Amino acid sequence: MKNSLNYLMLAAIAAPLIYLAFVWNQLPDIVPTHFGPSGKPDAFGPKWTLGILTVVSIGLYFLMRNVPHLDPRLNQANVSEHYPKLILLVLTFLGAIHILIIRSALEQMAGEVFINLVFIGVFLLLAGIGNYLNTIKSNYFVGIRTPWTLESETVWRKTHQMGAKLFFAMGIVGALVVVWLPEMWKIVWTLSLIFATVIWVFVYSYRAHKQEQANR
Template sequence: MIGSRLSTRLRFGVAALLVAVGAVASLATAPDLPERMVTTWNAAGGPTGTLARTAGMWLVPGLAAGLIGLFALLPRIDPLGGNIAAFRVHYDRFVVIVTAFLVALHLAVLAVNLGYAVNVTTVAVAGAAALFYYLGTLLPHIEPNWFVGIRTPWTLSDDTVWDRTHALGGRLFKISAAVAVVGLLVGEYAVYFLVGPALATVAVTAAYSYVLYARRREEGANGDPATRTTK
């Protein structure tokens, strides 16, 4: 137990260090950043919106720090928090990967506003593809809980539906990641190769959980569908 807590603290420490890197980069580049920073781009990589320099410098580091705090809190307040302990290593790694993605995106934004030729859309799609792939690795390990995973009324009501839906979701998110990587080869359409498969995965897993739950009810295999277990 002590070793597990130390490992969790270490991984969250890595995430915090990544946020610190983003913050230091903001401070170091502040004198050279424009008064209004470009912060949003369209699918073709063209700028579409700006923020005041202070907001642009601190939006993403602040968001990343807030997410780390939220991820640290969730296992403590979840009534099924004991289940999260069963996949805590994967959970903690996900926190690090999400933080790394946000910081990489932030560094790309800073670089563009300093005049470097960086395609932020490409960085975003590549980073999201890596995030999707790890999400595909994480999902099959997730035990029933109230905050993390594919939480439909049907997965939350039946542990077997939960397990099978997450196994399917894991495979689909890995496929989505592969499609997103292919999308990097088609330039301005790359975002669609990222968003399309992700939305399809969400729809398919939700529908699958309902169909599987209904089938189990019909077969009388569910018993008490409202019962949750702590594994």
């Protein structure tokens, strides 16, 4: 993994913690710890709990960096040349959400603006994942792993090429539409898009497998 990307990953993890330390004395003793579908807080706790997401980011960092080493066929060097960028994307998303939560506790920012930013972030994350999805080589841990993609390199490649387009399109369309929807419909819209995309990719993977069998 290139050192420059690794430093950016560590910066994405550290940035929310640095921001939290900077505004610590300005935060109330009790802060929101959970938000409902409307974006309004529905659970509260001591302000030190705002640092918990950093622990999650650190755990995810080590998990994603080392998971390829568990695959008997691959290592982190050849699972994908873009795999470190994918890790950075996920860590940046978590860092942005972490800063948003701290900001909401600091300025009492909640409601529609907060929840819209969260949903936009989720969809942009999915679009970003789609951007790198077709670069992932066949492995047991990362990517679209169905019985048919794991069995055939050809099915893996075709499924990930299709999946990359679908995830990118879903992310862009989802982000553009979700801000205009009422509270509960934001969740319905998001879950429906994700579910439909996953089912489409799964079915496509099976059809690619059957086509490969027919060609043989």
